Amino acid sequence: MNYPVEIKISLLSDVVAVVLMIAILIMTHRNRWRGNIESKVFKGLVWNVILDAVFSAASYGMRYQTFPAAESIEITSKFLLEVVSFTLGFFWLMFVDVMLFHSPDHLRRKFKVALIPVVIAIVLLTVNLFTGILYTFDSDLVYSGTWLNGIFEGFQFAYFILAFYVLLDFEKKHGKLHSLNVKPFLIPFLCGMFVTVFLHCTVLALGCAVGIISLFLSLHKRIRFISDENGFYNSEYLEYLKFLAEQGRFSFGSAIVFEDINCSGEMGILLRNELPDGAELIHVSGGEYLMITGLSKRSRLKMLCELVGDAVAEFNAEHKNNMIALKTKFRIRRGEEGLAGFLEELKAQSREED
Numbered sequence: 515m516n517y518p519v520e521i522k523i524s525l526l527s528d529v530v531a532v533v534l535m536i537a538i539l540i541m542t543h544r545n546r547w548r549g550n551i552e553s554k555v556f557k558g559l560v561w562n563v564i565l566d567a568v569f570s571a572a573s574y575g576m577r578y579q580t581f582p583a584a585e586s587i588e589i590t591s592k593f594l595l596e597v598v599s600f601t602l603g604f605f606w607l608m609f610v611d612v613m614l615f616h617s618p619d620h621l622r623r624k625f626k627v628a629l630i631p632v633v634i635a636i637v638l639l640t641v642n643l644f645t646g647i648l649y650t651f652d653s654d655l656v657y658s659g660t661w662l663n664g665i666f667e668g669f670q671f672a673y674f675i676l677a678f679y680v681l682l683d684f685e686k687k688h689g690k691l692h693s694l695n696v697k698p699f700l701i702p703f704l705c706g707m708f709v710t711v712f713l714h715c716t717v718l719a720l721g722c723a724v725g726i727i728s729l730f731l732s733l734h735k736r737i738r739f740i741s742d743e744n745g746f747y748n749s750e751y752l753e754y755l756k757f758l759a760e761q762g763r764f765s766f767g768s769a770i771v772f773e774d775i776n777c778s779g780e781m782g783i784l785l786r787n788e789l790p791d792g793a794e795l796i797h798v799s800g801g802e803y804l805m806i807t808g809l810s811k812r813s814r815l816k817m818l819c820e821l822v823g824d825a826v827a828e829f830n831a832e833h834k835n836n837m838i839a840l841k842t843k844f845r846i847r848r849g850e851e852g853l854a855g856f857l858e859e860l861k862a863q864s865r866e867e868d
Contacts, residue, residue, distance in 0.1 A: 517577075517578070518578075519715075520713070520714045520715035521574050521575075521577060521715070523715045523717070524570065524571070524574045524715045524716045524717070525571050525574060525575060527715075527716070527717040527719065527720040528567040528568070528570050528571040528574075528716075528719050528720070529567075529571065530720055530723070531563060531564075531566075531567040531719040531720045531722070531723040532564055532567045532568065532719075534720075534723040534724070534726075534727060535560050535561075535563050535564045535567075535723050535726070536564070537727075538560055538726060538727060538730060539557065539560060541730070542556070542557065542560075542730070551612055551618045551621065551786075552609075552612050552613060555605065555608050555609045555612050555621075556609060556730075558605050558608070558609075559602075559605040559606065559609055559726065560726060562598060562601055562602050562605050563602070563719055563722045563723055563726060565594070565598045566595065566598045566599060566602060566718070566719045566722065567719035567720075567723070569591050569592075569594045569595035569598055570591075570595055570716055570718070570719055572587060572588075572591035572595075573588060573591040573592045573595050574716065576588035576591065576655050577654060577655050577656055578654050578655065578656075579655065584655060585651070585655060588651065588655045589643070589651070592649075592651075592657060593639055593642075593643065596635070596639050597632075597635065597636055597639060599670055599718075600631070600632055600635045600670050601632055602670075602722065603670055603671065603672070603673025603674050603677075604628060604629065604631075604632050604673055606673060606674060606677055606699075607628055607673045607674075607676055607677045607680070608621060608624075608625065608628065610677040610680055610681060610694070610696070611624055611680065613694045614680070614681070614684050614694065614791075614792075615789070615791050615792070618786055618787065619786070619787040619788070619789075620789075620791070628673075631669065631672065631673075635666070635669075635670075638666065646660070647660060647662055648660060648662055648663040648666055649663050674700075677696075681694075681696065684791075684792070694733075695732050696729075698725065698728030698729045698731070698732045699722075699725035699726060699728060699729040700725065701725070701728075702721045702722070702724040702725035702728060703718075703721050703722055703725045704721075705721055706718045706719075706720055706721015706722060706724075706725075707721065709721075738750070739751035739754060746782055746795065746796065746797035746803075747794065747795065747796045747797065748796070748797060749796065749797075749798060749799070751794075751796055752796050752798075752804065752857075755794065755806065755853060756853050756854045756857075759852060759853035759854075760852065760853075760854075764853070765808065766806050766807065766808060766847060766853060766856075767807060767808045767809050767810035767846065767847050768806075768807050768808075768809050768810060768815055768844055768845060768846045768847060769804060769805065769806045769807070769844065769845055769856065769857065769860055770804075770805045770807065770815065770818070770819065770842065770843070770844040771798075771802065771803070771804055771805075771842065771843050771844070771860065772785055772802070772803045772804075772805065772822060772840065772841075772842055773801055773802045773803070773840070773841040773842070774801030774802075774838045774839060774840060774841075775801065775839040775840075775841055776801065776837065776838060776839045777800045777801035778801065778836050778837065778838050779801075780829060780833075780836065780838060781801055781803060781826075781838055781840075782795070782797060782803055784822065784825045784826060784829060784838075785803055785805065785822065787825065788818065788821050788822050788825060789805070790807050790808070790809065790818065792807070792808050793805055793806065793807040793808070794806045794807075804857075806853075810846055810847065812846060815844050815846070819842050819844065822840070822842070823840060823842070826838045826840045843860075845859065845860045
C-alpha cells in the first residue's frame with residue numbers, strides 16, 4: 515500500500531504504542547503491584563491506550579483505500595477511536611483519584627458522575643453516524659470535522675483539566691504530594707497531542723504509552739511498599755513516611771490502630787471503605803492496621819471509629835462464622851511532634867492499655 519508519509523508515521527507510532535503497553539502489562543503482572551484498586555485502574559488506563567492505538571491504526575490505515583469494506587471499517591474505527599479518546603481522560607481522572615485517596619468507596623462515589631460525559635459523547639457520536647453533525651468523510655475516506663466537532667474534542671480534555679484541579683485542591687488541603695507525580699505522564703502526552711494537532715499525523719497513543727511507562731517507573735518506589743498478599747502498604751512504607759515527615763514532606767494530625775483479634779482477614783477491606791481523604795492505611799501485621807490521618811479533633815476521630823465499628827457490626831451480622839473482634843485506639847499529635855516519636859508513644863499507650 516502506497517501511503518503518504520504522515521500515515522506511515524501514524525501507523526508505526528501506533529504499533530510501537532501497542533508493543534510498549536503489552537510490555538507494561540507483563541511487568542505489572544510480574545510485579546507486586548497487582549490485585550488492588552490502584553493497579554486495576556492503572557491497567558484500565560493501559561488497555562485504553564492499546565485500544566486507542568488499534569483503532570487509530572485501523573482508521574488511518576483505511577484512508578485512500580478502495581476495496582468494498584474499507585468505508586465500513588473506517589466509519590466504525592473512527593467511531594470507536596473517538597469513544598476511546600474520550601474514555602482516556604476518564605481513566606486518567608479515576609487514576610488520579612484513586613492514587614490520592616486510596617479508597618474504592620471514594621472512587622465509586624465519583625465514578626457515576628464522571629462517567630456522564632462519556633455517555634453523552636457516545637450518544638453524540640451515534641447521532642453523527644446518521645447526520646454528520648461532528649465529522650464527515652470525503653471520497654478518500656479522510657474525515658473533516660464541523661465546528662461542533664471542535665467543541666466536542668475540546669471537551670475530551672475537560673477530564674485532564676478536572677484532574678489537574680483535583681491535584682491542586684489536594685495539595686492545598688494536605689500539602690505537597692509525595693505519592694504521585696503526574697509530570698512523567700503529562701509531558702509525553704502533551705508532546706504527542708502537539709504533534710498530532712499541528713503535523714497532520716497522530717502520535718497521541720505513542721505519547722500516552724511513553725507517559726504511562728514513565729509514570730510506572732516513577733511509581734516503582736511506591737510499588738515496593740505494597741504487600742503481595744493483600745495489596746496494602748507494608749511496614750516498610752511506614753519507615754518511608756517517617757523519612758518524609760522528617761523532611762517536612764508529610765504532615766499528619768493523628769493515628770488510629772485498628773486490630774482484629776480474630777485475624778479474620780476482612781478488617782482491611784472495611785477500613786479501605788471508611789478511609790478519610792488523604793489518610794494512609796498500613797497493614798502492620800496479622801489483624802493489625804495503622805491509619806495515619808490529617809484529623810486533629812477528637813470528635814472527628816471518635817466519629818470515624820464509630821463508622822468503622824458500625825461497618826464491623828454489619829459485617830458480623832452477615833458472617834457468623836468469620837466474625838471480626840475489633841479493638842481500637844487512637845492518639846492525636848501534640849504540637850510539632852515527629853512521626854517516629856509519635857508512633858512510639860502510641861505503642862507505649864497500647865502496652866499500658868493491654
